[in-house]
Amino acid sequence: MSDDDVDHELLALMRQKFSLGGANPNAPPETKVLEHAQFIYDNSIDVAISMAHTKLAAIAVSEEMQKREYSTKTWSEHELHPKAKDEATVNFIFTMDLLNFSFWSLRGEEERFTVDYKGKKWTGYWSLVAALQRALEEGIPITSPEFWIDGGEDEQEVRRSDGTATEVMKSASWKDREAPRLPKESFNTGVYPDPPAPRLPNESFDAGVYSDLPSSQQPTASEANVTANVHDGGIEVSDEKTFEDQQDDDSDVWVDALEAQDQEAVGPEQSPKPKEEELVTPQRVRCTEDVLRHVFRSSTNEEIPMFNLRVHCLREAGRVLHDHFDGSVVTLVQDAKGSAAGLVNLLADRFACFKDESTYETKKVRFLKRAQIFVADLWAAFEGEGCGEFNDIDKITMFADYRVPHIMHSLGLISYCPPLEGRIRRGEIIESGHSWEVQIRGCSIWAIELLRREILKIQPNAKVNAILLDFFLYDLAKEKEKAGEEALPHHRTRSIWY
Numbered sequence: 001m002s003d004d005d006v007d008h009e010l011l012a013l014m015r016q017k018f019s020l021g022g023a024n025p026n027a028p029p030e031t032k033v034l035e036h037a038q039f040i041y042d043n044s045i046d047v048a049i050s051m052a053h054t055k056l057a058a059i060a061v062s063e064e065m066q067k068r069e070y071s072t073k074t075w076s077e078h079e080l081h082p083k084a085k086d087e088a089t090v091n092f093i094f095t096m097d098l099l100n101f102s103f104w105s106l107r108g109e110e111e112r113f114t115v116d117y118k119g120k121k122w123t124g125y126w127s128l129v130a131a132l133q134r135a136l137e138e139g140i141p142i143t144s145p146e147f148w149i150d151g152g153e154d155e156q157e158v159r160r161s162d163g164t165a166t167e168v169m170k171s172a173s174w175k176d177r178e179a180p181r182l183p184k185e186s187f188n189t190g191v192y193p194d195p196p197a198p199r200l201p202n203e204s205f206d207a208g209v210y211s212d213l214p215s216s217q218q219p220t221a222s223e224a225n226v227t228a229n230v231h232d233g234g235i236e237v238s239d240e241k242t243f244e245d246q247q248d249d250d251s252d253v254w255v256d257a258l259e260a261q262d263q264e265a266v267g268p269e270q271s272p273k274p275k276e277e278e279l280v281t282p283q284r285v286r287c288t289e290d291v292l293r294h295v296f297r298s299s300t301n302e303e304i305p306m307f308n309l310r311v312h313c314l315r316e317a318g319r320v321l322h323d324h325f326d327g328s329v330v331t332l333v334q335d336a337k338g339s340a341a342g343l344v345n346l347l348a349d350r351f352a353c354f355k356d357e358s359t360y361e362t363k364k365v366r367f368l369k370r371a372q373i374f375v376a377d378l379w380a381a382f383e384g385e386g387c388g389e390f391n392d393i394d395k396i397t398m399f400a401d402y403r404v405p406h407i408m409h410s411l412g413l414i415s416y417c418p419p420l421e422g423r424i425r426r427g428e429i430i431e432s433g434h435s436w437e438v439q440i441r442g443c444s445i446w447a448i449e450l451l452r453r454e455i456l457k458i459q460p461n462a463k464v465n466a467i468l469l470d471f472f473l474y475d476l477a478k479e480k481e482k483a484g485e486e487a488l489p490h491h492r493t494r495s496i497w498y
């Protein structure tokens with residue numbers, strides 16, 4: 001064979017080994033999370049999986065899940081989870097999983113971020129769910145993507161004071177809009193009046209940029225990413241708060257205007273009471289930082305961790321949904337055409353704040369925890385139907401956070417090398433992207449896969465997948481935490497990813 005001849009055998013081998021020549025467009029979507037988890041486990045030196053404990057746990061966990069009739073139905077039985085199978089629930093779950101990270105606190109139970117709702121005090125993940133439910137009850141559309149982009153609608157409904165006639169008024173531009181004159185008491189009901197128009201002309205909003213930042217300060221996509229990706233594979237609160245600083249300025253403007261309005265309302269020369277026939281400005285809220293601080297207010301003096309990055313996640317997601325999915329989460333879900341892996345990949349490709357990846361031994365590895373838990377929550381909330389119907393749901397893995405690895409360690413499924421266990425026991429933070437953090441996350445995903453396989457060996461007809469195992473272990477962890485049965489604390493990483 002001369003040098004010019006093509007060695008077709010070698011080419012076929014290379015194509016097969018490196019899937020060269022373009023991926024097969026008809027191949028079903030894959031997230032590669034489980035493949036990467038196995039790679040991490042095969043190359044891990046600081047985290048181990050005990051097959052003996054895995055076999056024992058397979059018996060205990062499958063028996064307990066059967067006893068509790070643990071299924072997708074369990075999801076909606078939680079007091080705070082939405083029950084309806086409708087678009088509002090799709091939006092609720094998306095909002096929840098957009099912000100579903102880093103609730104742990106260095107403070108004690110009495111001091112940590114806490115949300116009072118329905119007569120109870122909620123912490124951790126449940127504080128987020130409670131805050132969202134509370135906001136909706138207060139009339140704040142916190143689960144609406146259009147609300148997040150802070151530009152508000154171009155149209156606003158203006159009701160007559162007798163509530164009968166309604167006319168839709170197209171506001172020429174936010175700049176021209178009058179600050180509303182609402183009687184003071186409406187403010188106290190927690191229903192916020194519109195803040196004064198931002199200082200930008202409407203066109204800056206139409207340009208699809210954040211509406212309340214002077215264009216000179218708009219975070220470009222890469223800047224926003226840089227803000228969002230301060231650390232490889234993870235994220236920390238960044239100092240560059242051009243975006244947030246501007247938010248502070250705007251909210252000051254609004255607070256000043258409201259105080260002036262209050263003065264007006266309570267000053268000696270009472271502003272004339274609005275005449276009955278006058279139109280009452282609609283009680284519509286805009287997504288300013290003050291409104292978000294109200295949504296996530298705590299009954300202790302610790303604010304919700306990483307508040308600025310949560311605001312960033314909402315703004316980014318609102319803008320991406322507005323620009324690419326006509327502002328609708330349902331459209332986003334439908335674009336995945338019934339594939340769970342496809343929807344996970346869509347989230348990771350389109351939303352920086354879902355792109356939960358890291359590197360291990362110079363190889364890029366994917367965890368995609370919040371993208372996967374969004375699909376899993378949809379599947380469970382809709383019991384596998386409608387927006388929760390996926391033809392490949394078993395491709396979803398365990399969600400690599402800080403809570404489930406914690407219970408897996410206490411069950412003996414995973415164990416840590418002494419230096420790592422010491423670090424965790426001392427409550428010292430492990431940097432996001434650190435090899436130890438990546439090994440804990442990857443080995444936890446792989447351990448759940450081994451547990452699932454062991455359960456199917458003893459019960460071939462068991463209706464179990466990584467999602468239900470994960471949900472069950474999370475709920476079990478919370479029960480043990482409540483009962484004070486925690487041996488080792490969970491590992492601590494401040495990260496937007498989980």
Ligand SMILES: Nc1nc2c(c(CN[C@H]3C=C[C@H](O)[C@@H]3O)cn2[C@@H]2O[C@H](COP(=O)(O)O)[C@@H](O)[C@H]2O)c(=O)[nH]1
Pocket residue numbers: 074075078100101102103104123124125126398399400401402403404470471472474475498
């Ligand atoms: N792997 C995994 N991680 C989960 C959950 C959930 C809640 N899922 C609900 C839906 C179905 C289940 O039945 C649950 O009722 C929250 N988290 C994560 O934990 C952390 C919060 O912990 P703590 O501060 O202690 O509340 C944070 O990273 C959060 O993202 C889960 O299920 N699996």
